[in-house]
Amino acid sequence: DAGITQSPRHKVTETGTPVTLRCHQTENHRYMYWYRQDPGHGLRLIHYSYGVKDTDKGEVSDGYSVSRSKTEDFLLTLESATSSQTSVYFCAISESSWGAANEQYFGPGTRLTVT
C-alpha cells in the first residue's frame, strides 16, 4: 500500500469553526489531491497540488483552501465550516499527471461532521 496517512480520521465540529485536515505521504510523489465523497456524487476534486507551494482549484473549491509547504504534506482548511461540508475527505497522490502514470493512490479518509 502507498504510504499515505490522513489526520484526523474522524472529526465533529461546529458550524463556523475553522478546520484543518492533514495528508502526509512517504512516496515522494509530486502530485497531491483532495477529494470529497458524498452519496450520489462520487468523488469530487476540491484542490490539487503539482509541487511545493503550487496549488490550484478543483471543481468544488469554494469554502476550502490548501497549502503545501513540503513535498510530503498537503493541508486542507475549511475556513468556516458549514453543514454542507459534512463529508468524507480523501487525499490522493500520483507520481505523474499524464497517462497511465497518473493513477492515483488514496489515503484512508477523514470523516468530518459539521453540526
Next chain:
Amino acid sequence: RKEVEQDPGPFNVPEGATVAFNCTYSNSASQSFFWYRQDCRKEPKLLMSVYSSGNEDGRFTAQLNRASQYISLLIRDSKLSDSATYLCVVNDAGDSSYKLIFGSGTRLLVRP
C-alpha cells in the same frame, strides 16, 4: 449528462458467477482509464488500468471501446470477497489531463 456514467446496481450474484459492468464517458479526448474498487467505509483502491488493447489480471478483464466511449469490467468466478463498489475512472482532457473523473460506482454483492 454526467461525464462518467455507471449503472449503480446493486448486482447481486452467486459465488462462481461471471458479472460484467459497463461505463460510458463523455470526453472523446480522454486518454487514461481505470477501474477502482471501494469497500464500504474505505478508500478507493486501484484495481486495474485499462489499455486500448484490453487487459487481464487473473479473474478480471477490462476492455476499452474508444469509438463508443465505453469501458467494461468482467469478473469471472466471483468470490464473496469481490463484494464492493467498482468505480469507473477517466482522465479529463487537454490542459486538465491530470484530473481524474470518477463515476458514482456500481455496487456488487456476491452471495454464498
